[in-house]
Amino acid sequence: MQKVSLFIPCFVDQLTPEVGMDVACVLRRIGCEVVFPEAQTCCGQPAFNTGYWDDARPIAERFIGVFRRAEAVVCPSGSCTTMVRNFYPELLATSSFAHEAASLGRRVFEFSEFLVKVVGVTDLGATFPHRVTFHDACHGLRELRLKQEPRELLRHVRGMEFVEMPSSEECCGFGGTFAVKFGMISAGMGDTKAGNAEVSGADYVASIDPSCLLHLDGILRRRNSRVRTIHLASILARTDNDTERTQTVPKSPNI
C-alpha cells in the first residue's frame, strides 16, 4: 500500500475544501494510505509569481521541511505542483535547501499524473452521467506536459460523454495576481474560454487546476451560463453506490 501525503494548496484549503476531500476519497479507493501533514500552509507561488522571491523563499524552505520525509506528495493543482517541481530549484538555487528541493521535486505529483503515471490506473470506477469538456490548465499542460493523463481518466468514467471544446489549450485568464491587477483583460480572456465551453455543448467544464475553475466559475455564473465547473477529482470521486460520497461534502452555496 502506497503512502501518500496530501499537498492541499492554500486556496483549496480555504475555498474549495471538497476538492481535497475528493482527492483523498479517490486515493483511498485504490488502496493508498492518505495522510495530511497539518503543518503545511502554502507553496509560496503567489509571492514568487509577483516577483517577491525573498518573501517566497522562506515559505518554500518551510514547505520542504514539512514534506521532507514524504514518499509521494500528491496535489490537486498543476500550478502548485509546478511551483515545487519546476521553480523551487531556481528559487532556492543558492539556499542550503537546493539539493532537497530537487529531490522533493521528483516526489511531488499532480493528481492525474500520479494516478496514470505513478500508480498506472486509469479506471477509477467512477460514474458521472453528464456531458463534460476539459480545460487544459496552463501549468499542467506546458510546465508538467500533462495532456493525455486527465483525458485518459475521464474516458473511463461511466455514463459520461466527453467532448473537446475549441481552443482547450488557451489560457482561461486567471494567472494569479494578474486576475486582480488586470481584471478587465483577465475577464475578457475568461469570456472567450466560457464561450468556447458553451459552444462545446458540455454541462461541465473540468480541469486539474482549482484556481482556473474558481475564476471560470465566477465568469460563467456572471454570464448566467448553464455550464458548471468541476475538478477532475470530484468527477472521479462519484460512484454508482454513493456510499463513498458520504465522505465528501456538498459544495457550499455560492454567494
Next chain:
Amino acid sequence: MTTPAREFLQVAAEKSANLSQRKAIRRAIDHYDASARSGRARFADWEAARQRCHDIKWEALNHLDKYLLEFERNLKARGGQVFWAETAEDARRYVTDLATRRGVRTIVKSKSMVTEEIHLTPALEKIGMRVFETDLGEFIVQLRNEPPSHLVMPAMHLTRTDIAKLFEEKLGDFLARGSADFDDPPQLVAAARRALRRAFFSAEMGITGANFLVADCGMIAITTNEGNDRLGTAIPRIHVAVAGIEKVLPHFQDLALFWPVLATAGTGQAISVYNTLIGGPRTAGEIDGPEEFHVVLLDNGRTDLLADAEQRDALHCIRCGACLNACPVFRTVGGHAYGTTYSGPIGSVLTPHLRGLNEYQHLSYASSLCGACTSVCPVKVDLHHHLLHNRRNAVRSADRARLERLGFKMWRWTMMGPRRFAAAGWLGRAFVRALYAIGLGGTAFDPLRPWAQYRALPSMPRKSFRALWRERGAD
C-alpha cells in the same frame, strides 16, 4: 504608477471591451493558426528545427564581435557602406543627414520594425521629406496615422470595411469608379498599387530593414510577400537598410533553415514569396539597383541585453509574430494597447531593456504566464520565464506600491505558521460572508472587489479543508 502603466491599464480596459476589434483579431489569428499548424507539419521535425535555429542564433550572438566585423568587411568589399549606430538618435541623424546631403525629397519604405523603434519616419518628415510606407498593411496604418499593431500583420486590428472607408476618404482618386462592391479586396489592393507606383518611381531613396545580416557573404536578406522591397531597392538611387545588430547569421547556408522557419512561424507559408539578398550597390554593367547602399547597424540597448546572461536569448527573436498570435492577452487587447514598438510577449520582454524597467515593468505583470508564447517561439526564447524574471528584477530595483510590499511581508508572516494561516483564513471567510450578508459586497468596503467586479464570488465555506480533515478525513 508610471504614466505608461496608467495608459496601458486604460487602453487595455477599453480594448478588452471592444468586441468588434477582438473579433477582427480573432478572425485573423484563427486563419493564421490553421496555416501555421499545417506549416509546422511540413517539417520532418519542427522541434529539431527550432532547436537548430536556437543554436545558430546562440552561436551568432555569443560571437557578435566576430560575425559583425566579418559582415562589415565583406559588404564593404563590394562597395557597401556601414554605419554603427549606438543609439536611436545616432541612427536617425545618419539617415536624415544623408537624405539632406543627397537632395532627397521622396522616400519609399519597405516594412521595418526597427525603423519604428527609432521613430525614423517622423524625423524624416520633420526635415521635409515625403515618406511612403509600401507594405500594404503599413500603408494602411500610415494613412490612419497609426503605428502598426502587429509585427507581421500591421493592420490586423482593422476589418475590410474599415479599410474600404479609409481608402474612400484618402485614396478616392485611385479607386475605380462605379465598382460594385466598395469593400472588394482586389479593388482596394489595386487602388493602393496605383497610389504607390507613383511613389516608387519618384523616390530618390529606399529604406528597408533586414531580416538577416549574413556574415560570411556580407549580404542582407529581406523577406516580403508583396515584392515591395524589390521595387524600393531597385529604382531609387540610394538604398538604406537599418538593422539591429542581433540580426546577424554566421553562414549563407543558415538561410536554408531560417527562411522556411520564418515563413512558417510568421504566416504558415512554406516559404515567403520574395526572399531577396542584397550585397552592395549597382556595379558596372548592371541595369538596375542603387548607386549607394548603406547599412545602419543599430545597438540601442541591445548590448545591455546581451550582458544579461539570463535573458540574452531574447535577442534571438526573428520578429515572426508567433508569440503575439499565441498570446491570449494580445488576442484580447491587440497591439496598440501596449504603447510600445514591439508588442505581445516579446515586446513585454524587450521593452524594459530598451526603455527602462521602471516605466515598463507593468508589461511583465500583464501576463497570466501561461507559456503559450514560449511553446510556439521558433527560436526558443524562454519568453514567459523572462517575464517572471523581469518581475523579480522589478521588485528588487524598481518602484512598487508600498502597500504591495507590506502585503507580502504580512502574507509571509501568516504562512510561516499553520495556526496563523488557519485563523486568518477563518476570519477572512467570516468577514466576507458578513459583508455580503449586510449587502456591502462589491462596494468600496469589499476587499475582494477587484475580483468581484468581473466575476461572481466563490462560496465561503464554513469549514476549511484542515477542519474537515480533523473531523472525519483521518479515519
